[in-house]
Amino acid sequence: GSTPVTVIGLGAMGQALAEAFLNAGHPTTVWNRTAARAEPLVAKGAVRAETVAEAVTAAPLIVVCVLDYAAVHGLLDPVADELSGRALVNLTNGTAQEARTTAEWAAELGAEYVDGGIMAIPPTIGTPASAILYSGSQQAFDTHSTVLDLLGTSKFLGTDAGLAALHDLALLGAMYGMFAGAFTAMAMVGTEKVAAADFTDELLVPWLNSMVAVLPLLAAEADSGEEVSEERKLVERVALTNIIDTAKAQGVAANLVNPIQAIKDNT
Ligand code: NDP
Structure with missing residues (x-):
């Protein structure tokens, strides 16, 4: 039985x-x-x-x-x-x-x-x-x-009994990071009266889906241990600064994106 x-x-x-x-x-x-x-x-x-x-x-x-x-x-x-x-x-x-x-x-x-x-x-x-x-x-x-x-x-x-929790929490962290970015994005366009639902259906979901597809490439780079080029670091820094400045100017707290800059600066 x-x-x-x-x-x-x-x-x-x-x-x-x-x-x-x-x-x-x-x-x-x-x-x-x-x-x-x-x-x-x-x-x-x-x-x-x-x-x-x-x-x-x-x-x-x-x-x-x-x-x-x-x-x-x-x-x-x-x-x-x-x-x-x-x-x-x-x-x-x-x-x-x-x-x-x-x-x-x-x-x-x-x-x-x-x-x-x-x-x-x-x-x-x-x-x-x-x-x-x-x-x-x-x-x-x-x-x-x-x-x-x-x-x-x-x-x-x-x-090692801790491995399941380690992976689970890593995945949850990735999910919350994505949600944090998404909520910031909704709030940013929301300052110009764009409905979160329309923005999400038409732009946010397709965009995030296409970016998820880039992750294996980024993972391979992370595994290679190779330094990210200075050019790319600079491009990312400019983009992140522009996101933060624009969010602030629109009256949205950008503290959800700020930590990404900190993580990038540390790696
Ligand atoms: P619920 O809030 O629905 O249920 C909590 C359960 O814990 C109840 O059975 C409750 O008993 C019991 N409980 C809480 N405190 C005590 C206590 N001090 N002594 C005895 N029993 C206690 O939570 P979920 O079922 O959703 O979540 C349970 C676990 O599953 C969590 O660790 C959660 O992170 C995990 N999980 C949940 C997911 C989800 O989507 N729901 C997804 C992935 C993981 P009582 O009915 O008496 O209050």
Whole structure:
């Protein structure tokens, strides 16, 4: 039969994870601090555990997805003795250091720890648009990869438990950087009463898409370790200065673009 799975944490994401396991026919036990959030899943066949201890002992594979690591430890420290011999897959967003510390904690308890970073939103869990990054116990990942593949495309990055968080946060940083630039752009044209939606559809999205296509070239340059030419540095400096000056003159705070200049000056 299929592996029993436990899901601890039934926020927007935890519910989507549990649903993917249920849809594939896995016996699924769920627990959430606010018990009522388990109800839609129970209606779909999940078993609601009364306690965290009951949830942990219900399956060899435990998936945790709560707000932060403080919440993870608040829930699991009291039931640490029950974790021995189980695979703990923590999909809670945290720092690489938190992941490494939690991996050490789990190892001392005799648990197999896998840390994960979800590169998806709840509605895309279980679809090709979902990718999940993993690192930590290779053994646990290999044992449970078929189950984990139900959530999205699984990518195992290595046995250093911090690698998934490192990659996840790097990707999130890139996303926020793009959003920061986009919001600045909308605000700039907005000063001349250009609707953000029109600007975004007609110009911003096509422009950013074409620029995304340049990234592999820039990455190859970064890998080569070759210095960017002085000419190009100068051209970029002029452009960045013009962006900042024009934004300021239009009454828009350009502090979202300023750091790019600082990063470029440092590299
Ligand atoms: P929600 O706010 O929807 O849910 C938070 C969950 O954490 C709830 O189950 C909540 O329980 C629980 N929780 C919070 N604090 C505690 C605590 N002290 N003790 C026990 N349980 C606690 O968040 P999401 O489900 O969206 O996010 C969960 C994780 O998934 C986060 O780390 C997030 O970064 C990550 N993630 C989310 C994505 C998304 O698009 N939503 C995308 C990628 C990653 P209760 O119901 O009782 O409040």
